Amino acid sequence: MRIRAHHVRTAALSTGIAATLCVPLAVSVAAGAGNTVLISRGRPAVASSITGGEVAARANDASTVTRWASAAGPGTQWVRIDLGSAQRIDRVRLSWGSAYAKTYRLQVSGDGSNWTDLYSTRAGNGESDDLKRLNGTGRYLRVLATQRARTSGGYALSDVRVYGPASKALPAAAPATGSLASGLEDGRKKERAMQLISSAENSTLAWRRQFSYIEDIGDGRGYTAGIVGFTSGTSDMLAVVAEYTRRKPGNVLAKFLPALRAVNGSDSHAGLDPGFPAAWRAAAADPVFQRVQEDARDTYYFKPALRFARGDGLRALGQFAYFDAAVMHGVSGMRAIRAAAMRTARTPAQGGDEPAYLNAFLNARVAEMRTEEAHSDVTRVETAQRLFLRRSNLDLTAPLNWRVYGDAYRIAS
Incomplete structure (x- = not known):
């Protein structure tokens, strides 16, 4: 890695998201005093998943x-x-049932990406929660359930009522897209993940321009190159060149295979200088070599990271945190960081609170990074991944704004 009350039609969208498609009206149902009215009835709604209808x-x-x-x-x-x-939110009433959340947050957002807590509890009891004097403002209201009360089943809400000042009729909202609740298996989410990694590895979002990147960054791993920083000292660069040669014998890198085998496990350039960097850059123009790099990324880092993250019950942000850790530390290093986190917090699959577990994972990641001088700048965690976690953007929903090594980045959609 590089250092730096109307007609409503419902539909089920891809990845299990349930949506409401409607043309809403203002609903004037008194909530108690003054001009406070029900502002949520019939508004478009989406969910992370559904059961049946x-x-x-x-x-x-x-x-x-x-x-x-x-x-x-x-x-x-x-x-x-x-x-x-954007609406002022004064009060929310939630009607749970037997499938209730022991731990949940009531959140508000202006963009559907960055969330602020209006209320949180770790002592949900399944009764109706009448949450008053909230004094929040936002276009979106979300109930984020993170821990079940029961050992089986999921979560269920029979009623969510949001109250605020009386207002004029609101415009219809654009239908939600299927990427909201998806993980990194969604091509758009994977693209965001690669842009995030490239911002830290290459100081740009244009990760496809990094097939030709190669330099020795002085981290004891020899040459670092390509879209996720394959290195001559840790076997993945050797694997990339060997596979490229299998697919395209006689390529410009094939003659360096003996040297790559010899320097594997060290920071030596023996047999690679002076021609290897130039040959790597030349090969990078070949679509076959580009495909080899992408396949190696998926085989050695992306797929293993997602397998562990899904097994731990993590949403897109957690999947990305594992992927980024695997790119920098290798899958074995990512697993060691995961093991350290699990000593202080339970994963969602173990019944733990996802934000609490991800915070523990990022703590363990930062501690590991600081053991190496070359990785001691931890902004790729603290002003990116930790920032998304603090904003409760567990699904890596755009827009995304972050900073790495002092540079600001944005993914608008």
Whole structure:
């Protein structure tokens, strides 16, 4: 790595997201005093997952008999209501049932990406929660459930009612896309992950321009090169060149295979200088070599990281945290960081709170980075991944804004 009350139609979107497609009206249902009214009924709703036909829209329809129900299993789930425009939120009433959240957060957002807690509890009891004097403002309201009360099933909410000042009729919102709740298996999320890594590895979001990158960064691993920093000292560069030669015999890098085998496990350039860097850059123009690099990235880092992250019940942010750790420390290093985190926090799959576990993982990652001078700048964690966690952006939903090594970056969509 480099150092630096109207007609409603419901539909199930891809990746298990339940959505409401509607043309909403202002609903004037008194909430108690003054001009406070119900502002959430019939607004577009999406959820992280659903069970059967119990879609997100059932949490904010006119009935307390219907409900939204998530997929079964431990971990984090959410239901989100789009209020149409920035609204002041004074009060929220939640009606749970037997499938309730022991730990949950009530959150508000202006962009559906960055969230602020209005209320949180670790002592949910499954009753109706009438949360008053909230004094929040945002377009989106979300219930983020992170720990189940029961050992089986998922979460269910029969009613979510949001109250605020009386306002004019709100515009219809654009339908949510299927990428909201997806993990890094979604091509758009994977692209964001690669842009995030490239911002730290190469000081640019244009990761596809890094096929030709090569230099010795002085970290004891010899040459570092390519889209995720393959190194001559840790066998993955050797594997890349060997596979390239298998697919395209006689390529410009093939003659360096004996030298790569000899320097593997060291920081030596013996047999590689002076021609290897130039040959690597020349090969990078070949689509076959580019494909080899992408396949090696997936085989050695991306797929193993996702396998562990999914097994631990992590959403897209946690999947990315594992992937980024694997790129820098190798999969064995990522597993060691994971083991250190699990000594202080349970994973979602173990019934733990996802934000708490991810915080523990990032703590362990920072501690490991600081054991090497070349990796002692931990901003790729603290002003990127930790920032997303503090904003509760567990799904890596755009827009994303972060800083690495003093440089600012943004992914708008």
